[in-house]
Amino acid sequence: MRIATFNVNGITARLPALLAWLDQTKPDIACLQELKAPQERFPKAALEDAGYGAIWHGQSAWNGVAILQRGGQPVERRRGLPGDPADLHSRYIEAQIGDLVIGGLYLPNGNPAPGPKYDYKLSWLKRFEGHACDLMAEKRPVVLAGDYNIIPTDLDVYVPDRWRDDALFRPEVRAAYERLLGQGWIDALRTMHPGETIYTFWDYLRRRFERNAGLRIDHLLLSPDLAPRLKAADVDRFARAGERPSDHAPTWVELEDR
DNA sequence: ATGGCTGGTGAAACCAGA
Numbered sequence: 600m601r602i603a604t605f606n607v608n609g610i611t612a613r614l615p616a617l618l619a620w621l622d623q624t625k626p627d628i629a630c631l632q633e634l635k636a637p638q639e640r641f642p643k644a645a646l647e648d649a650g651y652g653a654i655w656h657g658q659s660a661w662n663g664v665a666i667l668q669r670g671g672q673p674v675e676r677r678r679g680l681p682g683d684p685a686d687l688h689s690r691y692i693e694a695q696i697g698d699l700v701i702g703g704l705y706l707p708n709g710n711p712a713p714g715p716k717y718d719y720k721l722s723w724l725k726r727f728e729g730h731a732c733d734l735m736a737e738k739r740p741v742v743l744a745g746d747y748n749i750i751p752t753d754l755d756v757y758v759p760d761r762w763r764d765d766a767l768f769r770p771e772v773r774a775a776y777e778r779l780l781g782q783g784w785i786d787a788l789r790t791m792h793p794g795e796t797i798y799t800f801w802d803y804l805r806r807r808f809e810r811n812a813g814l815r816i817d818h819l820l821l822s823p824d825l826a827p828r829l830k831a832a833d834v835d836r837f838a839r840a841g842e843r844p845s846d847h848a849p850t851w852v853e854l855e856d857r
Numbered sequence: 858a859t860g861g862c863t864g865g866t867g868a869a870a871c872c873a874g875a
Contacts (some may be wrong), residue, residue, distance in 0.1 A: 723859090
C-alpha cells in the first residue's frame with residue numbers, strides 16, 4: 600500500500616492538480632497540509648467522486664490538514680496535539696486506517712528566528728515529541744507524515760551554509776528531529792536513499808525548481824515495526840513541474856500489505 | 858540578507874509561506 604504526504608499550498612487553488620495526482624498515482628492514504636480553507640470549504644464531494652473518503656481540520660487562510668483514504672473513510676483518533684488548549688492552529692490530525700495509525704502534521708515554519716514564531720515552533724515540536732513518544736508506547740504500526748519544516752542534515756539543502764540561521768535548519772530543530780529518530784522512528788526516504796540528494800520543496804522564486812535548488816522538509820516517519828514492510832519511498836517530482844503546482848512535491852512510501 | 862512567486866483575504870504601502 601502507498602502512503603503519501605503532500606503540502607498542497609491551498610486546496611481550492613490546487614484541486615485540479617490534486618485530483619490529477621490522485622488519479623495518476625492512486626495512493627491508498629494521503630496526508631495533506633496547508634489546505635488554507637475553512638472547514639466548510641473543503642472539497643469533500645470532489646474527493647468522494649475521485650474515490651476518497653476524508654477527515655480534515657480546516658482554518659481560514661492558513662494551515663489546515665487532512666487525511667484521505669482510497670475506497671474508505673478514515674476513522675478519526677484526534678485533532679490537534681495534546682498539551683496546549685490555547686493553540687488553535689490546525690496542524691495535526693490522526694486517524695486509524697486498517698491496522699495503521701496515521702498522523703498528519705504541518706509543523707510551524709518558525710521564521711524569523713529568533714522570535715515568537717520560532718518559540719512557537721519549538722514549543723509545538725516539544726509537544727509533538729511527547730505525542731510521538733506516547734504513540735511509540737502503544738506498540739502499534741504508526742506513520743507520522745507531513746510537512747515538518749525541518750531540514751534534517753546538510754545533504755537535505757542545496758546550499759547548507761546559506762540556511763544555517765533559518766528556522767528550518769537551526770541546531771535546535773535538527774536536534775529535535777534527531778531525538779525523534781532516537782525514539783526509534785524511521786526516516787523512510789533517507790533509509791531507502793542513503794547519501795542521495797532528495798528534495799521535496801522548491802521555492803517559487805528564482806527558478807529554484809529548474810535549478811534543483813530545493814529542500815527536503817516533507818517526511819514520513821515510520822514506527823520500527825514497519826521497517827520490514829518498507830518496500831519503496833520517493834518523491835513525485837513530476838507534480839512540481841506541472842501546471843499551477845504547489846511549491847512542495849508529493850512524497851510517499853510503499854508498504855508491504857498485511 | 859533579500860523576498861523578485863503564490864494563495865488567501867478583502868480591498869492593502871495586506872499577511873504568510875520557507
